[in-house]
Amino acid sequence: MSILVDENTRLLVQGITGSEGxxxxxxxxxxxxxxxxxxxxxxxxxxxxxxxxFNEVERAVKETGANVSMIFVPPAFxxxxxxxxxxxxxPLVVCITDGIPTQDMVTVxxxxxxxxxxxxxxxxxxxxxxxxxxxxxxxxxxxRPGNVGVVSRSGTLTYEAVAQxxxxxxxxxxCIGVGGDPLIGTTFVDVLRLFEKDPQTKLVVLIGEIGGTxxxxxxxxxxxxxxxxxxxxxxxxxxxxxxxxxHAGAIITGSSGTVSExxxxxxxxxxxxxxxxAEIGSVARKVLESQT
Amino acid sequence: MKIHEYQAKEILAKHGVPVxxxxxxxxxxxxxxxxxQLGGKVVIKAQVYAGGRGKAGGIKTAASADEAEKLAQEMIxxxxxxxxxxxxxxxxxxxxxxxxxxxxxELYLGIVIDSARGLPVIMASEAGGMDIEEVAAKTPEKxxxxxxxxxxxxxxxxxxxxxxxxxxxxxxxxxxxxxxGNLYQAFAEKDCxxxxxxxxxxxxxxRLLALDAKLNLDDNALFRHRDYxxxxxxxxEDKLELEASQHNITYIRLDGDVGCMxxxxxxxxxxxxxxxxxxxxxxxxxxxxxxxxxxxVAKAFIILLSDPKVKAALINIxxxxxxxxxxxxxxxxxxxxxxxxxxxxxxxxxxNVDEGMRLLAESGLPVILAHDLQDAAEKVVAAKEGRLTI
Numbered sequence: 161m162s163i164l165v166d167e168n169t170r171l172l173v174q175g176i177t178g179s180e181g182x183x184x185x186x187x188x189x190x191x192x193x194x195x196x197x198x199x200x201x202x203x204x205x206x207x208x209x210x211x212x213x214f215n216e217v218e219r220a221v222k223e224t225g226a227n228v229s230m231i232f233v234p235p236a237f238x239x240x241x242x243x244x245x246x247x248x249x250x251p252l253v254v255c256i257t258d259g260i261p262t263q264d265m266v267t268v269x270x271x272x273x274x275x276x277x278x279x280x281x282x283x284x285x286x287x288x289x290x291x292x293x294x295x296x297x298x299x300x301x302x303x304r305p306g307n308v309g310v311v312s313r314s315g316t317l318t319y320e321a322v323a324q325x326x327x328x329x330x331x332x333x334x335c336i337g338v339g340g341d342p343l344i345g346t347t348f349v350d351v352l353r354l355f356e357k358d359p360q361t362k363l364v365v366l367i368g369e370i371g372g373t374x375x376x377x378x379x380x381x382x383x384x385x386x387x388x389x390x391x392x393x394x395x396x397x398x399x400x401x402x403x404x405x406x407h408a409g410a411i412i413t414g415s416s417g418t419v420s421e422x423x424x425x426x427x428x429x430x431x432x433x434x435x436x437x438a439e440i441g442s443v444a445r446k447v448l449e450s451q452t
Numbered sequence: 453m454k455i456h457e458y459q460a461k462e463i464l465a466k467h468g469v470p471v472x473x474x475x476x477x478x479x480x481x482x483x484x485x486x487x488x489q490l491g492g493k494v495v496i497k498a499q500v501y502a503g504g505r506g507k508a509g510g511i512k513t514a515a516s517a518d519e520a521e522k523l524a525q526e527m528i529x530x531x532x533x534x535x536x537x538x539x540x541x542x543x544x545x546x547x548x549x550x551x552x553x554x555x556x557x558e559l560y561l562g563i564v565i566d567s568a569r570g571l572p573v574i575m576a577s578e579a580g581g582m583d584i585e586e587v588a589a590k591t592p593e594k595x596x597x598x599x600x601x602x603x604x605x606x607x608x609x610x611x612x613x614x615x616x617x618x619x620x621x622x623x624x625x626x627x628x629x630x631x632x633g634n635l636y637q638a639f640a641e642k643d644c645x646x647x648x649x650x651x652x653x654x655x656x657x658x659r660l661l662a663l664d665a666k667l668n669l670d671d672n673a674l675f676r677h678r679d680y681x682x683x684x685x686x687x688x689e690d691k692l693e694l695e696a697s698q699h700n701i702t703y704i705r706l707d708g709d710v711g712c713m714x715x716x717x718x719x720x721x722x723x724x725x726x727x728x729x730x731x732x733x734x735x736x737x738x739x740x741x742x743x744x745x746x747x748x749v750a751k752a753f754i755i756l757l758s759d760p761k762v763k764a765a766l767i768n769i770x771x772x773x774x775x776x777x778x779x780x781x782x783x784x785x786x787x788x789x790x791x792x793x794x795x796x797x798x799x800x801x802x803x804n805v806d807e808g809m810r811l812l813a814e815s816g817l818p819v820i821l822a823h824d825l826q827d828a829a830e831k832v833v834a835a836k837e838g839r840l841t842i
Contacts, residue, residue: 180743183773184773235672235675236675236676259672260672261643261670261672261673261676262565262643262645262670262672262673263565263572263640263643263670263673265570266565266570266571266572266602267602269570270570270571270601270602270603285772297742297772297773298772299771299772299802299803302802312718313718314716314717314718314719315716315718315719315742315772316714316715316716316718316719316770316772317716317718317719317721317722318718319719319770319772319802320719320722320770320801320825323770323801340717340718342565342567343565343567343570367718369717369718369721370721372567373567373568377568393722395718395721395722395725396721396724396725397725397728398706398721398724398725398727398728398733398734399721399724399737400704400706402536403704403737405702405704405717405720405721405737406702406716406717406720406721406737406739407717407718408671408672409567410717410718410721413585415585415589435729436725436726436729436826437719437722437723437725437726437825438726438824438825438826438829
């Protein structure tokens, strides 16, 4: 198993002919992902490395059976692209685009209510089920197939955590970056529930950061619904309040956004805490060893 | 993005939110003229990108135009230090001169996007003039909330609910409903991340007025608001931070002395954290971004080194989209433009790491190489303290 993406994923790329879209599409293909279609308005009927390009998502889905979309559309048009994919009935939409206005995301989040589409992102590195399928920006070679699920709000910090796991000979079931924006589709809570149900996943590594209350909400779900062990690191203990640390959502605006509040909630929910970003792999190893 | 109070009030006034009469002054003479037009009795408010002005002496009352000029003279050209600023404070270049209003009640009104619900939320409270976070923590029952559904938008019943919730007098319900609706329109049209009136006052003669106003604009919406650029006041921003932002580099200056340059916001924060865990303080947050070019890396590195506090620097790169050889080239280029006077520790991983390491080794730059995050942090702290040299 694994969650959300695997060998049955048929990927469509919105913005496939742009510079980032084309670069990462090729990297996903190299990794083994089945890319079945691209969408770039105005370029319908052409092809990208032999992959058919369509003007519209609906048409692309009808003709190719695409079941996941990865979006590389510029920020001004990305909200529209997400809604187009949802309207075409694509079950999983992964929006990589960084810089979408928050009020556009209010429209998107509410548009998705009652629809069967799950959104991951925006402003995220995507997701990978090692050895099966990669839908995103992450360097594929640092991953190994295995039993640890990884969920994070950031990109390169997730790679750091995954590399530490792999160095400890701990493989991963699925690794997901949910995105660094204040408004995102799939949250920590959603991913924890999916990992809980996934028989391949034996442990979850959750990497949080300052700002918002996503870690506290995750802690609530851990307490009530999770039987699997959790290892957690929260970034930003040295970040000053009131300053946005790169990610639009990474800003301490009240006490709930601080690392200490988040760590306290995660600890109370039973998570093993890595107090240093260099110890994520070794703490995961200890927890796994104590399970057997 | 922050804007000044006087700019926020201009925007609100255009949207039909009542604000006190007044004007902005860049010189004591202008302050005097505005004060005399307003009848002499005025409030002088320092215009800075920071809260806590009142306690820091940034808001004062004048009984006459003479006194207004004198107070403006004392504020303009000075640094104002509040609990929200650094120890150096922020420069006061302008003051807002407003009519002094007799106040009967102080209320709170604010709008933000609730990320858990995915909706804008309007919050109102009878406990105005105070830190709303504190009110929320101590007496949450004093805050009334109303969510706005995007399809329906603002509806009068929402304003009515909040107005009655603040225990306004019957004749104030209708103007308050209108004011709240107008504030929401300003919030939506200007792509605000925060619109706050604290306090919203009821005057002695029963009028509602936005005595203070704060609008934060969504940086991501810049592309559809040409006027954002005009609203920005570079004088309120740190010079190095401003220069970095002009090159699309996210750089935030902090108080420590170990500089760091990282790709990705989460890893950049973690790098700061691990510097601290190893006994030093980070001098900055610096995310060069995923798609950085050689020039951007060079610029970022020069900016990092321009902070005179920096006694050692750490470059921590997990190459993905950003290739390690690009980073190495950028650093080598920067070293041609400025002298690297502090010890430099480099930790690189991922895409093209061997090529990056080879370039650095061949460059002859005095670089201390580190093999992982912990090793890098230990080495940079040791190098800063003079315990480690090449």
